[in-house]
Amino acid sequence: MDKPLTRSGRSARDAYLEYAQMLYRIAYTYMKNPYDSEDALQECFVRYLRRGGRFADAQHEKGWLILTLTNICRDQLKSKSRRHESLEEHTELSLPEPETDALLSAVFALPERYKVPLYLYYYEGYAVKEIAGMLRLPVNTVKTRLARARNQLKNEWEENPNDQ
């Protein structure tokens, strides 16, 4: 039989308050606009509620949220590409967009599989082993993705010195 999951004592809203900012930033690196990033975050927590808060521990919960969010982002990007949707369609609401610099643009341009490890390592401060656990990846795979992301960002950085 599978390992049973512990009963979560906290509410879904507590989890939302704790992880919304992190998940929004991750979603933004995929979707590159606030509208789709908000939609992805919303869908992620709707799925979280449907799941009923059943997680073995905090790391399991966080990893599940990140993987679910990135899957939603990928699906939305595919769907968006099929619909040829553009930002101009979001005329009913104007959301502030962050001022992007060369580095952030370079992060947006990274392959999807590099973005989350990079963000978790450099911004959230997680160790490689923790990231591997959350993303259900081998430690060496996380190390490789981080190294490649760094190299790609470094190249981009050196090619655009005026933006520094």
Place this chain on the structure above:
Amino acid sequence: MTNKKLMESFNRIRLEPERAEQIWLRVESAYSAAEHPTVTRRKKLLRIALIAALLSVFFITTAYAVSGIMRSTGTYPMTHDEEYRSLRDLPEAEKILGYPVTVLESLGDYCFLRMRIGGEAVFDENNAVLQPYYGLHVQYEAPGRKPLFLDLAPVLELPESSGKPEPTETRISDGAELRYSRDHYKFVPEDYQKTAEDLAAEAAGHFYISFGSDAIEECELEFVGFVLDGVNYVLMDQNGDGAEALFQMAQEVIAARHEEGGN
């Protein structure tokens, strides 16, 4: 490129608190809208789960009381919570359950309708989990009659119990002991307070109260329980079919199990 620069770049992406609050409201709204159509079905499943929990208490041979300490069983969140509409899915169900089961297309006049796998557990008096397991709940139907349920759960490796309620009648069939009971059940809301009549009826026996329903509902239920290859089988009838009808159905399951090569 420095780590600090990368931090600064990521900091540019920010979800403002008021936007976060609006998204949460949308989450709640979307979740409620998605769940609403299934409320009725969920209530039905809850009712089945309540009955299943009762069955576990009174028929799982080691899960009632030890040295005067009360135990209880109930639903428990586990990885799988599946519903199947065909017995062709039984092999898949068995993989999740982790134990072999025999489920027939028909029992007496009843035909298979659906089956559901859900996590359950035995809890101690402090509501701590003693042992989680998967239960299988099978529903049969017959025209103009209330559903018949067959509930299966593993025989649990817990210390031997005492104080288990006595069945109304027992019978031996192909080496299996069939335990028949006819009991009165009262389903009540969580905040229900037992009355003096309730307490007296409980003391007299064959009267049970189950908390967790939406409204008070009472019914007579008949059960036959037996153990096959380390699995508890409990048949539950709500139509007053009587002991003989339930014994006959139990014997059909036992015969089929033996034909499948079980002990």
